[in-house]
Amino acid sequence: MTLAAFFDTHLAILPVLLPAATAVLLLLVGDAAGDTSGQHGHHKRLWARRIALASVALGLVLAARLVLEADAGALRVYRVGDWPAPFGIVLVVDRLSALMLLLTACVALPVLVYASGGWDAHGRYFHALFQFQLMGLNGAFVTGDLFNLFVFFEVLLIASYVLMLHGQGRERFRVGVHYVVLNLVASALFLVGVALLYALTGTLNFADLALRVPQVSGPDALLLQAAALILLVVFGFKAALMPLAMWLPATYAAASAPVAALFAIMTKVGVYAIVRVHGVVFGAEAGDAAFTVQPLLLPLALATSVVGVLGALAAHTLPRLVAWLTVASVGTVLAALGLFGAAAWSAALYYMANSTLVIAGLFLLAELVAAQRGEVGARLEPASPVAQPALLGTLLLLAAASTAGLPPLPGFIGKLMLLQAAQPHAAAVAVWVVVLLVGFLTLVGLARAGSILFWSVRRELPSAASGASPRLVLATVALLGLGVAMSAFAAPLQRYTDAAAAQLLDRRAYAEAVLGPQGLQTRTTRPYRIAPEAPR
Template sequence: MIADFLATHLPILPVLLPAGTAVLLLLLGDAAPRLRLARRAAVASALLGLLLAARLAVEADAGVLRVYRVGEWPAPYGIVLVIDRLAALMLLLTGCIALPVLVYAAGGWDAHGRHFHALFQFQLMGLNGAFVTGDLFNLFVFFEVLLIASYVLMLHGSGRERLRVGLHYVVLNLAASALFLVGVALLYALTGTLNFADLALRVPQVGAPEAALLQAAALLLLVVFGFKAALMPLALWLPATYAAASAPVAALFAIMTKVGVYAIVRVHGVVFGAEAGASAFTVQPLLLPLALLTSATGVLGALAATTLPRLVAWLTVASVGTVLAALGLFNAAAWSAALFYMANSTLVIAGLFLLAELVAAQRGEAAGRLEPAAPVAQPTLLGLMLLLAAASVAGLPPLPGFIGKLMILEASLPHGAVVAVWSVILGAGFLTLIGLARAGSILFWHVRSESSGSAAGASPRLVAATLALLGSGILMSAFAAPLQRYTEAAAAQLLDRAAYARAVLGDERATTTRPYRGEPGAPR
């Protein structure tokens, strides 16, 4: 009976599990005697969440599209959660990051402020909710949940610099949220719905002159999602923010930018995609050039970085640019490549944030600054970890970063901007390797004394958590073929709007279009 209940309500469990855990942790409190229990509960919840995500991914890989109607209200009138291949992939990626990051944080970072584990769980709730919702307004709601948690996590541990950039982070996100609401209101006014499946059916019905307003709403949402994803020129807030955050928080934030990428896929790739009538490919002229600019700016920022955390933050921007460049090609092969590369780069970037703190903890007063200092206590281990990360981020074979970039380059061959795509992606990979090689030589070779560095950060718990993220690339390389098949199927499923509509709306609603607002008989 319990098994049947869990099977029926499985799609909503990735949202309810962290929400319930967060409430439990708040009731438990985080006083010193209870901190150990809170750590165990948080890690157990993250492990269970990862197992749930794995189960959903297996189901999705079999072609099952799970639809969960909250309160049994039919779509598009009620809240609906949808688990397709893309949603399952994002849930699994979130779980793969959350578990090692929580293990790392339990090594001592969680004691630097109050309610770390409860806030972490609330952020997981927002992330998972954003990935499974089938409704644009509820995407906004989950955006706000994860952002509110991120505001406090950003300031966790205090510090003047953290407070300064945290204030900018909060103000800019509040402005983006206001624009999000304006865009949502415009879409609803013109179509009468915010359900993704229903929007995909009704947007093509909107003709001139309303289509101009619809396109304005799409462009406004690109500004919002581009800000969340760190698309240039809206990405300048990210390096300082991520570099100032504590290592576990910055590592979790590596997946937060992918919520913006995910929203761009759902809204601009599918709803305003090839079958959107007069509004088809609204953002296509902008997305690819801005994505290439993002990748180029990110890698140049990494070269100019003076600290290791800031270098990693700029690499986050560069990786987002590469993913969005693939999405901007608007074909199934490129989308598959984008998903493959995104999974690897997110895991490696999260691991690099943790590694940056391990190195900084062993360098004394120099910390993460890229300047000569005392040698670290674990030069061989940490150096090899940085080498592994550099090879994957730069795209050296046989690691998945190379496979993902090769897939993107192949998918760009029929596109008119193939020269620009190849130049930026290959150039960014080369400069990334130079930037990380420069950082590694300063950190591990250019030392000011022969005395051994501090052993702080040498805990097996911290090293194991970091290795779990950085070593994921080796695992992805070993299973590259099935992963590639999964991402290819996910891209094909995204482009099959009719099947998505049948699953969410039902056969009758999916084949019967309702008039949009402004037509005779339309709902007012």
């Protein structure tokens, strides 16, 4: 087998193996933070940065390759150990998975460049932990079964626990304890939901679940609905769905800027899981368990948007304002998912990609601004003038316009797609009112912050001596620029998200690709029984 053929055969698992192998290599290189030998420690840190950046850049190339392949309609299935599904571990890359891999890489590379400007030296094993988190994120997006989704959830969460405390500090430790405890409770509930699903269907493979769930009826269907609701609690907590989102603002605001920016993609793992489980497995063809969460998801999502933007208006620091906007953007995405239609799901995917990039960029921008305001820092109160008012002010203006949904920026396109998709829905008026109101209040909140940061300055105080380093500015511009650039490629991106939404709803094609034609026939013609029939 040639190297190209080997690469092509194992392409689906490389986004998981690459960060895992990189993390191990970085651990072998050692941690410069624990090296007191000066020059030797500097060389260690330099090599760690080079290895980590090269790995993430290669991951971006792999993700782009998978997106191009998925855009052509291919659905790549990788059976670990060549065990047939649903009995073995299977990885599946469709349009949605490929999009999420690319989005993760597009966030990770600028964030790592930013962190390599000095933040990685504030704690131990930053780069190894960063790679482990990427492993968990990528694994969650490509896994084809619910149990391994739980496994990759735990991998990314364990890494996030330590990254959350990176740089230390009393406030980080305080909110970090809450973050760990709440996630442990959510993980326990995840196992309960998984156990119920397995007991009722005999499988955890997504493709097989989509075939088995419609066969469950009677009293067992009620238990199946209970399992779906338990999983909604778990995924809703991860995605920051109200009333389960109150942990997020304090946690993200307390984290260091690059860590908070990386965490912007972490909430999307919960969104992704809701699409896979509640949108597809418990979707229109789920029999007695069809649309189990529909009565809850849309109203809770709209409430999430409203509470998020109100929290942003009340925020007293710029990082906390951005953290609340994270909640508001998640609410908008989940509202689109709650409409349960191909057009609405396409809008959700488009808006999610844009909002993730912009929110991640805003976390980096918040630290750049705070570093130039003296002792006041990120607090929204008058301070000395910043050293780079034109650059930082322009970046904030572009981010605010896109987040609020002003034309012709991508945030406007995503919200317009959502409003058009909501027209035939019974809750169309509520969706229109909330989306437009949240957009207006988002603009008000960011305009208020901008006026305080750049206009309400105290001239008697000395300005910052110098601006941010080119590395930090470049990383921030890259993230915000990617978000803005989506408007230039709006048509092909919308075609991709339209095709991704349609592919999600084609459950039979997904099942045939994963299980094979013979496996599909076997699983549909032999219904699963909870217990054997009593002998006659």
